[in-house]
Each structure stands twice: as structure tokens, then as C-alpha cells.
Amino acid sequence: MALVKDAISFNGVGQTFATESGPLTALDGVDLTIAQHQFVAVLGPSGCGKSTLLRLTAGLMAATSGTVSVHGLPVTAPRDDVGIVFQQATLLPWATVADNVTFPARHKRGRVDDKDRARAAEVIAAVGLSGFEKRLPSELSGGMQQRVGIARALFLNPDILLMDEPFSALDALTRDAMGYELLKLWQASPKTVMFITHSIPEAVLLADRVVVMSARPGRIIADLEVPLGRPRDEASLRAPEVQDFAAHLRELLIAKEPVL
Ligand code: ADP
Numbered sequence: 001m002a003l004v005k006d007a008i009s010f011n012g013v014g015q016t017f018a019t020e021s022g023p024l025t026a027l028d029g030v031d032l033t034i035a036q037h038q039f040v041a042v043l044g045p046s047g048c049g050k051s052t053l054l055r056l057t058a059g060l061m062a063a064t065s066g067t068v069s070v071h072g073l074p075v076t077a078p079r080d081d082v083g084i085v086f087q088q089a090t091l092l093p094w095a096t097v098a099d100n101v102t103f104p105a106r107h108k109r110g111r112v113d114d115k116d117r118a119r120a121a122e123v124i125a126a127v128g129l130s131g132f133e134k135r136l137p138s139e140l141s142g143g144m145q146q147r148v149g150i151a152r153a154l155f156l157n158p159d160i161l162l163m164d165e166p167f168s169a170l171d172a173l174t175r176d177a178m179g180y181e182l183l184k185l186w187q188a189s190p191k192t193v194m195f196i197t198h199s200i201p202e203a204v205l206l207a208d209r210v211v212v213m214s215a216r217p218g219r220i221i222a223d224l225e226v227p228l229g230r231p232r233d234e235a236s237l238r239a240p241e242v243q244d245f246a247a248h249l250r251e252l253l254i255a256k257e258p259v260l
């Protein structure tokens, strides 16, 4: 069998929801291929179908037309090799950091063993939260809660990490710091990342490629390589070609904002 190099592929994907006011087309004719271990940012106006794109990839729902494949096979259900991080950490409020992180094991096998606890310690260390294992979510800052959410997504060592505006509820400084931490994690343990964001600087800092979507029905209007090597820092973002690239993305987005 040929080696499947694409981690994620969308072929002619459409998504229509039945709503009280009739059918609503969220996505239309989406073709997109993401190579293994590529970091792709998806930018687009609110309501253009970004979260829908992510939920289809995660197997949380089925596309109404076209095919979504992960590692060459159509997605039919949630899978262990896909981790998800949402805008809100969505932690269990009564469970400790360690218990939140091992939740996927409890959910899958109904119990947590020593190997799971060792794995949890590993991912908790990777997100910089060693020493906080026994804390409750309410004892943590927003940034720390989001780190727990990332640790939980990494727990089963997924090859694919789907992130839906994961840092947008954080203050600006924490948000920048989390971006750099994510890059370090990704470089230490390469993964295919689909990262949804509203922020052009965030997309440019993090991604290999930026996919830009139109307002609803969401279609891909641009798919561009970020003109920046790695590793990256504040200074690399100030390079003139990077500034020009960010300005180009801004034009694409502004042109496609719905006019009310
Ligand atoms: P984004 O993440 O880009 O803001 P979404 O993917 O969440 O956009 O939603 C795209 C469009 O589909 C929106 O108009 C939203 O209201 C609609 N939508 C999303 N999920 C559902 C659903 N389960 N039922 C009906 N409409 C939905």
C-alpha cells in the first residue's frame, strides 16, 4: 500500500444545517489537504464555518456532502489520534488537574492505571504545570486552565492536534506566551496542527501555512505559505516581507467581511 502522507484531507466538503428558518449552508466546496506534521492556521470571519471544519475533522459530526479523511481514511467517529483544544478549557470543575488530564483514559477504558498517571505527569510537565497536579481548575489562572486542556489533548499522544481559537479568551501577554510555548511543544513532539484563529499575528507567528476563508458559506479563498523560517521570535515577525504578508492577509479578510 502506498504511504499516506496527508494527515487531513477535505474533498468537496459541504455542510448544511437544518434551522428553524430553513437550511443554512455553513461550508461549501471545501478542498483542503494538510500534510503530516504541518502547522496550518485557519483564518476567517466569525460564523464562516471554522469550528464546523474542525468538528468534521474530529469526527464530532458527519459532512452533508464530500469526504473528510484522516490519514487516508474517511472520518466516521472521533478517534484517539486526534486531540482537540477548545476556546474554553472545558475542564471538569470538581476534578484535579491530574484527573482532568487522565480523563480520556477513564472515558475510554473506565479506569486509570499507573501508566496513565505516568503519562499524565509527562504531559503536565510539558505544558509547565508540574507541581499543580492536585489543584482544582478554580485554583488556576485562565492560561493555566488552557494548559491543562492542552495537556489533556496531548495525553493520548495524538498525531493530529485541532485547536479552536485556543488562546482567544486569554489576555494579550498570556496569549503571546502560550503561542511560543505551543511552538516549543510542537517542535519537541511534531504533530499535524489545525489551528483556528481570528488573529493574523498569531497565525503568522505559529503556522507554516495560512488558509483564509470567506464569510458564510465558508469557502477557502486563499491558501498561503508563511514566508518565515523557524525558530521564530518577536524579531522575525518584524521582517518587512512578514509585515507585507500580514497586510495581505488583512486585505483578504476585510474584503470578505460580510457587509451589513
Ligand atoms: P465559526 O467557527 O467560523 O465562527 P461555525 O463553524 O461555528 O463558525 O458556524 C458556521 C455557521 O453554521 C454559523 O452560521 C452557525 O450559526 C451555523 N451552525 C453551526 N453549527 C450549527 C448547528 N449545529 N446547527 C445549526 N447551525 C449551526
Ligand code: MG
Pocket (backbone or CB within 6 Å): 050, 051, 052, 164
Ligand atoms: Mg468557531
